[in-house]
Amino acid sequence: MKNVLALVVATSSGLFFWPGLYSEDTWLVQTILTNDPQYLNGGCDTGGANGWCVQAYQYSGSKTNGIGPATLVKEGDELEITYQYDPSSGNTTQTTVLGQTGATLVNFTFGCAPGIHLADSIECHSAINNVPQHTYTNTKIQLSSPNLDFNTTLVADNSSPNSFTSTDDGTTWFIPEITLYATSCECDSSGNC
Ligand SMILES: *[C@@H]1O[C@H](CO)[C@@H](O)[C@H](O)[C@H]1NC(C)=O
């Protein structure tokens, strides 16, 4: 799967975007995009409110989590994110390329199965009353075999694809734009957001 995310959000810090793929109750492979200044895991200095950190992440209920090295990106950067499953090894490789230059920012391989659902969560580690609407563009999905009902499997929390159609017999799928609606995050008195 491939999609492009343009980082245009200038907002309070503590925001996380988690675009990726998951398979019910077993694992998920996602990209962490955050502007949380405390999130320096892997040595990514977010450089203030306009800095963003991009990182590969895998969560598996029963297995060790995988996390790749973090890289600094900036507001206005266009990120092309790809998840490629290799059936011969059973591994998934996640890459993030900087759209403006073609430079590879993330290239990390996990041992995990192919994606079934698209995921696009938002997470906050502080109260943010204005997470603006944002979009993922040019999402392309290549299946190993045709499935003409594939577009009924999308789980789209707080978001909507503007169209999700196959460009062939149900093997290749294209979503020109996925809109994530504006939202807000509140924290309770214990600081849980
Ligand atoms: C990621 O690394 C693999 C193995 O070194 C390489 O074949 C591939 O071209 C790399 N992908 C990107 C987008 O740089």
Ligand SMILES: *[C@@H]1O[C@H](CO)[C@@H](O)[C@H](O)[C@H]1NC(C)=O
């Ligand atoms: C990729 O797959 C091979 C063969 O299954 C395995 O030996 C290797 O550990 C995997 N690599 C990763 C990073 O999961």
Ligand SMILES: *[C@@H]1O[C@H](CO)[C@@H](O)[C@H](O)[C@H]1NC(C)=O
């Ligand atoms: C699902 O994909 C089919 C095949 O491309 C298309 O005809 C249909 O309009 C799509 N449904 C939606 C809700 O986009």
